[in-house]
Amino acid sequence: AKQQGKAGFVRYVEGLGEPVLAxxxxxxxxxxxxxxxxxxxxxxxxxxxxxxxxxxxxxxxRWHHPARGVVGPGEFIPAAERTGLIVPLGRFVLRETCRQxxxxxxxxxxxxxxxxxxxxxxxxxxxxxxVAEVAGALADSGLPCERxxxxxxxxxxxxxxxxxxxxxxxxxxxxxxxLDDFGTGESSLSLLRAFxxxxxxxxxxxxxxxxxxxxxxxxADARQAVARAVIQLARALGLDTVAEGIESPEQVTALRELGxxxxxxxxxxxxxxxxxxxxxxxxxxxx
Ligand code: C2E
Ligand code: CA
Ligand code: CA
Ligand code: CA
Numbered sequence: 001a002k003q004q005g006k007a008g009f010v011r012y013v014e015g016l017g018e019p020v021l022a023x024x025x026x027x028x029x030x031x032x033x034x035x036x037x038x039x040x041x042x043x044x045x046x047x048x049x050x051x052x053x054x055x056x057x058x059x060x061x062r063w064h065h066p067a068r069g070v071v072g073p074g075e076f077i078p079a080a081e082r083t084g085l086i087v088p089l090g091r092f093v094l095r096e097t098c099r100q101x102x103x104x105x106x107x108x109x110x111x112x113x114x115x116x117x118x119x120x121x122x123x124x125x126x127x128x129x130x131v132a133e134v135a136g137a138l139a140d141s142g143l144p145c146e147r148x149x150x151x152x153x154x155x156x157x158x159x160x161x162x163x164x165x166x167x168x169x170x171x172x173x174x175x176x177x178x179l180d181d182f183g184t185g186e187s188s189l190s191l192l193r194a195f196x197x198x199x200x201x202x203x204x205x206x207x208x209x210x211x212x213x214x215x216x217x218x219x220a221d222a223r224q225a226v227a228r229a230v231i232q233l234a235r236a237l238g239l240d241t242v243a244e245g246i247e248s249p250e251q252v253t254a255l256r257e258l259g260x261x262x263x264x265x266x267x268x269x270x271x272x273x274x275x276x277x278x279x280x281x282x283x284x285x286x287x
Contacts, residue, residue: 027083030076034088038064041096043277045269046117046242049256054280058151058264059097059118060271061089081123090124091133098141098148100274105147108281117149117178122156125163131170145174149199152177154185157195164194171196178242183226189233197239202230204245207265210258211250224258231259 033039043057063071080086101116124130138145150170157163157179171177178199182188183206192200206226214221227243234241243255246265255263269280 026076026079027085030080030083030085030089033063033065034085034092038066039089039092040064040273041093041100042271042273043100043116044264044271045277045280046262046264047268049243049252049261049263052268054113054269054277054284055262056113056115056117056149057101057277059093059116061093077121081121084123086121086123087127090121093118094134095137095140098137098143101147102141102143104278104281105143107278108285112281112285113147115147115149115176116143117151119151119180120156122153122159122163125152125156125166126159128162131166131173134170134175135173146176149176149178151180151201153180154182154188154191157191158185168196171198181244183230192233192237192239199240199242200230200234201242201244201264202227202260204265206230207243207245207247207251207255211248211254224254227255227258227260235259 040062041059042062043059045054046056046058047053048055061073061077063073063076065071077086080089097116097118101113104113120130127133134148134150137143138148152167157167167177176198177196178201179188179191179195179197180201181203182200184203185191209223210227212223214223231241233239241260241262243260243263244265246252246255246263247267249267251265252263252267
């Protein structure tokens with residue numbers, strides 16, 4: 001097996017060149033980083049659009065690299081998925097988020113935070129231990145299951161029996177599942193029939209430009225058509241919605257006109273440390 005690995009290594013490096021080598025080094029670096037506790041979780045508030053009240057948070061992982069500084073997930077999640085390191089990394093994010101959310105609820109009360117969400121990769125859903133790990137993280141933290149949201153993408157959901165079984169089991173446990181980046185996949189609509197989603201997150205690409213007044217009546221406006229279709233569908237199916245990537249007050253207005261009540265984006269709040277969220281919750285507690 002070792003020899004085969006060695007041969008494969010040489011072949012791939014010769015065939016594809018430096019990016020693959022860099023990629024393999026990244027895999028080793030990620031392992032080291034996990035052992036060295038270099039990963040941190042930041043939280044982006046999810047806000048009510050009418051009064052800017054925080055309703056939830058989404059956990060987002062960051063890598064505090066000793067030489068390169070803070071590295072975003074776009075630069076290492078793909079490698080973590082390919083090497084399988086997403087499983088221990090995802091376990092860290094899960095446990096940390098549950099622990100932190102339970103601490104916020106204990107400090108600021110049950111009304112302070114409706115839910116805490118985190119991203120789950122297809123690779124994690126394939127792991128036969130995943131459901132038990134979620135149950136363990138909830139039990140150890142004391143976070144009630146209905147406060148946890150697991151965000152999955154359409155492509156992750158479309159991975160067959162094992163994933164489907166895991167998702168239904170999580171749903172039966174009372175955990176809420178969110179379809180992330182909704183509308184970007186190829187089969188968003190049919191997926192909703194088979195998948196026990198509680199929340200759909202309207203992808204940023206449909207929020208971009210939604211505020212532009214092109215002179216057309218709203219019903220004839222292609223920029224708004226998907227956002228409108230998604231909210232109508234969500235209502236018909238009894239799902240909650242979150243509009244993602246909101247960057248301006250004009251987008252808030254346009255989304256509210258379409259019926260969206262909850263959103264996420266730099267205009268509302270950027271990802272922040274747990275202390276940053278605590279300050280938001282503390283401020284609200286006194287006012
Ligand atoms: P996502 O799940 O769609 O998360 C939202 C991303 O959009 C985050 O990027 C967030 O910082 C960014 N964002 C939020 N509001 C705005 C906005 O108004 N404008 C723009 N341009 N961006 C906004 P981030 O943190 O870089 O994460 C990127 C992706 O990496 C995430 O996309 C998610 O797919 C993945 N990811 C992050 N953390 C984890 C994790 O713990 N596990 C897994 N499996 N994936 C993760
Ligand atoms: Ca997400
Ligand atoms: Ca998203
Ligand atoms: Ca228009």
